[in-house]
Amino acid sequence: MECKPAITTVSLGSCKFHSITDKINEAARNGFKAIELFIDDLEALAKDITPIPATLVPSRDSVLSAAHQIRAQCDALEVTILNLQPLRFYEGLVDRKKRNQILDEVLPIWMDALKILDADTILVPSNFLPSDPETGLPQTVGDMAIIVEDLRELAARGAQHDHPIKFAYEALAWGTHVNTWEKSWEIVQAVNRPNCGLALDTFNIAGAIYADHTTQDGRVVQTAEADLSASLSRMASTLDIRRLFIVQIADAERLSQPLGPDHPFHVVGQPSRLSWSRNCRLFLCENDRGGFLPVLDILKVILDLGWTGYLAYEVFSRSLADDDRRTPALHAERGKRSWRRLCEIAESQMNQSGSSSPSGLNLRGMGFLETVVHDVKRGIL
Numbered sequence: 001m002e003c004k005p006a007i008t009t010v011s012l013g014s015c016k017f018h019s020i021t022d023k024i025n026e027a028a029r030n031g032f033k034a035i036e037l038f039i040d041d042l043e044a045l046a047k048d049i050t051p052i053p054a055t056l057v058p059s060r061d062s063v064l065s066a067a068h069q070i071r072a073q074c075d076a077l078e079v080t081i082l083n084l085q086p087l088r089f090y091e092g093l094v095d096r097k098k099r100n101q102i103l104d105e106v107l108p109i110w111m112d113a114l115k116i117l118d119a120d121t122i123l124v125p126s127n128f129l130p131s132d133p134e135t136g137l138p139q140t141v142g143d144m145a146i147i148v149e150d151l152r153e154l155a156a157r158g159a160q161h162d163h164p165i166k167f168a169y170e171a172l173a174w175g176t177h178v179n180t181w182e183k184s185w186e187i188v189q190a191v192n193r194p195n196c197g198l199a200l201d202t203f204n205i206a207g208a209i210y211a212d213h214t215t216q217d218g219r220v221v222q223t224a225e226a227d228l229s230a231s232l233s234r235m236a237s238t239l240d241i242r243r244l245f246i247v248q249i250a251d252a253e254r255l256s257q258p259l260g261p262d263h264p265f266h267v268v269g270q271p272s273r274l275s276w277s278r279n280c281r282l283f284l285c286e287n288d289r290g291g292f293l294p295v296l297d298i299l300k301v302i303l304d305l306g307w308t309g310y311l312a313y314e315v316f317s318r319s320l321a322d323d324d325r326r327t328p329a330l331h332a333e334r335g336k337r338s339w340r341r342l343c344e345i346a347e348s349q350m351n352q353s354g355s356s357s358p359s360g361l362n363l364r365g366m367g368f369l370e371t372v373v374h375d376v377k378r379g380i381l
Contacts, residue, residue: 003303005339006034006082006312008248010320012331015044017323020070028077030332031339035074036082036246036312037117039110042066060109067116074117082310083168083246084114085123091150091169092127092140092177099150107157115163121245123168123199124154126175126184130269142177148190155193168245170199173207174271180208182234188243198239199246200302201314202295203281205231207252211293213276218254218292228294232301241306248314249299251282253290265318279318283338285345296345313338 012023020041027035045066046058058066074081087110093099110122129139141147151169158165171184178184181200188198209227212220220227259265259272265279266272282291284299299311313335320327 003308004034004310005032005335006036006080006310007032007332007335008036008038008085008312008314009041010038011313011315011335012320012328014321015040017321018325018328019048020045021073022325023328024070024073024077024079026328026332028079029329030336032332032335033078034080034082034310034312036123036248036314037070037084037119039084039086042070042084042113045069060112063109063113064116067113071117081117081119082312083119083121083123084110084117086125086170087122087167088125089127089129090124090154092142092147093129093150094137094139094141103153103157107154111158111161111163111165114165115161120164121166121168122154122158123170123246124151125170126172126178128172128174128176128271128274140176144187144190147178147187151187151191151196152193155191155196158195159193164195166195166197166245168197168199170201170246171204171208172274173204173211173277174273180231181205182231185239185243197243197245199248200244201248201250202284202298203248203250203252203277203293203314205298206293206295207273207277211252211273211276213255213259213280214272215258228297232298236301236305239305244302244305244307246312247302247307247309248312249284249295250313250315251284251286251291251293251295252276253280253282254292255280255290278316281315281317283313283315283334285338285341286334 007027009020009023012018012026015038023041024035042063043058043066046062047054049065049069050059050062052058071081087102087107090099090102114120114122127140131137132139151167154167158167169184169188171178171181173179178187181198181204185198188196206228209231210220210224211218212224215221255263255276257263259276265275267275282289284295285291315331320331
C-alpha cells in the first residue's frame with residue numbers, strides 16, 4: 001500500500017461556522033480520499049438533527065443518526081473514514097466516577113458510531129486537565145500504573161464490541177504527565193494489548209522537545225537539535241511499527257514575538273504550547289507562512305520504519321475560526337498544495353539515485369496526488 005493523504009475534519013474549519021457536509025465535500029474535491037472525523041463535527045451535526053441548547057450533549061440516537069448521514073455522504077464520494085477523535089480527558093483521572101462515566105456512557109456511543117462509520121480506531125490524547133479551579137487540587141495523576149489500567153480497560157471494551165475497536169494513544173506536547181512519544185510508547189507497551197497502539201503527530205513530537213515559542217527564535221535554547229536527534233534515534237531503534245495506528249502531520253509557524261503574557265495568543269491558565277498549537281499550526285512545506293519545525297526529518301524516520309498507511313493532516317489554526325464560507329475550500333486547497341510539494345520532494349530524492357537532499361527526506365511509497373473532482377453540491381458559490 002502506498003502512503004496516501006488524509007485530512008482531519010477539524011483542519012477544514014470550525015464546526016461553529018462550517019458544516020461537516022461542506023468539509024467532506026471540499027476534502028473529496030481536493031483529492032483527499034480519507035478523513036479523520038473530529039467528534040465536535042459529529043456532535044454539531046447531531047445537534048442540527050435534533051436541536052438542543054449548545055451546553056447540552058446530543059443524545060445517542062442523534063449522534064448515530066449523524067453518523068449514518070456522514071457515512072452516506074462519504075460512501076457517495078468514495079471517502080474512507082479512518083477514525084474518530086479525540087476521546088478527551090480520560091486516562092489518569094483522580095475522579096474515578098468521571099472515568100467510569102466515560103467508559104459506561106460515552107464510549108459505547110463512540111463505538112456504535114464507529115461501526116456505522118465503518119471505521120475502527122479511536123484516538124486518545126494524553127490528559128492535560130488543569131488543577132481543579134475550586135480546590136486547587138490536581139485532577140489527574142502521573143501514576144503510570146493507573147494510566148496503564150485505564151487504557152487497558154478501553155482496550156478490553158473495544159475488543160469485546162461486535163465491531164472490534166482499536167485505540168491510538170497520543171502524547172500531546174502540553175500533556176500534564178505524558179508529553180513525549182517515548183512516554184506514550186512506554187505506556188502502550190505496558191498496556192500490552194493488540195488493539196492499543198500509538199498515534200504519532202509530527203507537530204507534537206517537535207513541539208515537546210525542539211520548539212519553544214517563548215524564545216526569540218522559537219527553539220529550545222542550545223539543545224533543540226541534539227534532543228530531537230536523540231529522540232529520533234530512539235524511535236528508529238525501538239518503535240515497533242506494528243503498534244503504530246495513526247500518523248498525523250503538521251508544521252507550525254515561528255512567532256515574530258515570543259508567546260508571553262502580553263502576546264495576543266496568551267490565555268491565562270492554559271498551557272502556552274496549547275495556545276500556540278490552537279493558533280499556529282500549518283500544513284507541511286508552508287515555509288512562506290513561517291513553518292520552521294523539522295517535521296520532514298520526523299516523517300522520514302516514521303517512513304523508514306516501514307509506515308505505508310495514511311498520512312493525515314491535523315492543522316489547528318486561528319484561520320479555522322474565520323466564518324467565511326470559503327474556509328473549508330481554502331484549507332483543503334492548502335492541503336492539496338502541501339501534498340504535491342511533498343511528492344515533488346520524494347520524486348527529487350528518487351531521481352538523485354540515493355544521494356541526500358537538503359531535507360534528508362525519503363518518502364517511500366508516496367505517489368503524486370491524483371486530483372479528483374466530484375460532482376458535489378458545494379453550496380459556497
